[in-house]
Amino acid sequence: MVCRQVHDIPPITARVVEHRLHRLRCRCGHRTRAEAPAGVAASAMYGPNLRALAAYLVVYQHVPVARAAELIADVTGARPSTGWITSVLAPTAAAVAPTNAVILELLRAAAVLHVDETSSNITGIRWWLHVAATPLLTAYHLHRSRGRVAVTEFDVLPQFRGTVVHDSLSLYDAYDQARHGLCGAHLVRELTAAAEAHPKKVWPAQAIRALQQLNIAAHHAREQGQPRIPPEIADPLHRSFRHAVIVGLAEHPRRPGARQSVTRNLLQRLAARFEQVVLFARDLTVPFTNNQAERDLRPTKTQLKISGCHRSADTARAWLAIRGYISTARKHGHNVLDTLRDAITGNPWMPPQAIMQP
Numbered sequence: 001m002v003c004r005q006v007h008d009i010p011p012i013t014a015r016v017v018e019h020r021l022h023r024l025r026c027r028c029g030h031r032t033r034a035e036a037p038a039g040v041a042a043s044a045m046y047g048p049n050l051r052a053l054a055a056y057l058v059v060y061q062h063v064p065v066a067r068a069a070e071l072i073a074d075v076t077g078a079r080p081s082t083g084w085i086t087s088v089l090a091p092t093a094a095a096v097a098p099t100n101a102v103i104l105e106l107l108r109a110a111a112v113l114h115v116d117e118t119s120s121n122i123t124g125i126r127w128w129l130h131v132a133a134t135p136l137l138t139a140y141h142l143h144r145s146r147g148r149v150a151v152t153e154f155d156v157l158p159q160f161r162g163t164v165v166h167d168s169l170s171l172y173d174a175y176d177q178a179r180h181g182l183c184g185a186h187l188v189r190e191l192t193a194a195a196e197a198h199p200k201k202v203w204p205a206q207a208i209r210a211l212q213q214l215n216i217a218a219h220h221a222r223e224q225g226q227p228r229i230p231p232e233i234a235d236p237l238h239r240s241f242r243h244a245v246i247v248g249l250a251e252h253p254r255r256p257g258a259r260q261s262v263t264r265n266l267l268q269r270l271a272a273r274f275e276q277v278v279l280f281a282r283d284l285t286v287p288f289t290n291n292q293a294e295r296d297l298r299p300t301k302t303q304l305k306i307s308g309c310h311r312s313a314d315t316a317r318a319w320l321a322i323r324g325y326i327s328t329a330r331k332h333g334h335n336v337l338d339t340l341r342d343a344i345t346g347n348p349w350m351p352p353q354a355i356m357q358p
Contacts, residue, residue, distance in 0.1 A: 014050070014078035039345060050078055052340035054088045059322045060336055062299070062306045086315070093318035095343040096325035099350055103139050103328055106351060107132050108159045112286055113178075115157065115166050116293035117146055120300060121309035122316055129320070132156040133296040137351065138327035140300075140320040142313065147171050163279070165290050168269060181279040183290035184211055187270070194248075194263045203248040207270070210241035214281040215288045222284050229281055238278060245270045296327060325349075 019040055023033040039048065053072060057063040063071065065085045073079045107113060113132060120129045120142065128146040132139050132154065143150035148171050151157055157164065157175040165181045166172045172180065188208055195204035214237045217229045228234075248267045254260065260268070270277060280288045303319070310316035322340075329339040329349050339349040 012076050014076045017047075046078065046080060046084065048341050048344040050076070050080070051088050051092065051344050052337050054080065054085050055092045055322055055340050055344075056337055058085060058089070058307075059319055060326050062303050064307045089315060089318040089322065092340065092344060093321035095346070096321055096348050099325050099328070099343070099348045100139065100321055102350055102353070103137050103324065104156060106353075107134065107137050107139055107156050109162075110134050110137070110160075111162045113156070113160060113162060113164045114290050114293035114296075115151075115164055115172065116290060116297055117150075117169070118297050118300065119146075120316065121304060122313055123309060123311060127313070127316070129297065129300055130154050131293050131296050133293050135292060136328070136331045138296045138324045138331070140324050142317050142320060148174055151175075163283070163286055165287060166293075167290055168273070168276075179279070180273075180276045181286045182273060182276045183288075184215060184277075184280060185289040185291065187211065187277060190266050194266060197263060201248070201251060203244040203251065207241055207244035207248070210237045210244065211277075213237050214241075214278065218281055218284055218288065226284075228284060234281055238281070241278070242274065245274075299323060299327075 019036060021034040021036055023031055025031045050072065053076075054068060057068040057071060058065060065082045068085050069080055069082050072085075113134060115130070115132050117128055117130045120127045128143055128150060130141040130143065130150055132141075139154075139156065141150065141154035143153060151171060157172070157178065160175065160178050163179045163181055164172065164175070165183060167183045167186045188211060191204045191208045191211075195201070195208070198204065214229070214234065217233050217237070221227075221229045245267055248263070249271060252261065252264045252267060254264065275282070280286045300320075300323070310319065325343065325348070326336050326340070328351055330336060332351060334349060342349055
């Protein structure tokens with residue numbers, strides 16, 4: 001017997017459900033009208049499935065508003081306006097607000113946190129987008145400032161007591177109640193640039209090699225279920241890295257005046273923050289890179305490339321609120337359309353309260 005299976009979907013059409021709210025008068029003259037079902041607030045409106053689809057297309061799939069309206073019309077037969085598509089964002093953001101509040105609480109309690117920031121564009125003006133993330137949580141914050149006022153307003157780091165991984169931007173140093181780990185991928189890129197700028201120097205390659213070998217050793221130790229990298233492996237690599245930095249500082253002495261070369265600044269940072277650089281090798285719960293935060297920022301750049309800048313800060317904040325909710329739900333393996341519809345109908349998905357990421 002030969003079997004052939006064809007997987008297909010039935011034709012999709014928008015269905016109209018009419019609710020007739022009867023009004024009756026009793027013998028005393030009082031008039032009573034039936035209450036409308038929950039969520040039915042107008043004489044004609046689009047339902048939660050179409051609202052979820054609109055938010056999904058615009059926020060998660062980065063479809064421009066006009067094209068989202070066309071896609072919905074072609075696929076479902078409903079013909080929403082571009083204005084209606086845009087109007088979906090604010091109430092959907094309000095619907096996911098309880099979940100985003102829980103996400104912030106869980107981020108503050110996480111063992112390891114990733115933070116980063118990038119520029120954004122709103123009506124041609126530069127804003128700054130900040131992210132706090134773990135493998136299971138994502139939250140965004142939009143602000144005109146890149147600095148401490150924005151991070152404090154975000155209200156994750158001021159209460160954070162775990163390990164924060166970042167790219168060594170100085171503004172994060174103010175939150176010294178947390179333990180800091182520096183992104184190894186950023187450092188390798190900076191050391192590679194130093195090697196290209198000084199091709200005859202040996203120390204950059206030595207420092208890169210030591211960091212990369214420590215990363216390999218950390219991966220191997222985790223795979224073997226070991227609590228730490230064996231000292232006979234870690235100690236020589238730590239010494240090799242320290243030696244590379246010491247040689248580099250000797251070969252790039254301080255210049256007169258306050259302004260130093262990029263290479264000198266890098267070497268001073270590596271020397272002063274050695275323990276933060278190698279924290280990933282001392283504590284195997286700390287990752288080598290800050291890639292988690294960078295991955296969670298990437299969709300915002302994709303949105304700018306495909307759909308252009310946001311037209312207002314309020315629209316951008318609504319988009320980010322929905323995106324943080326979607327990102328967290330996806331990290332937990334949930335269907336985006338289902339979780340959006342649940343939020344729109346008053347039952348937003350919630351992350352488990354007992355999350356404690358390593």
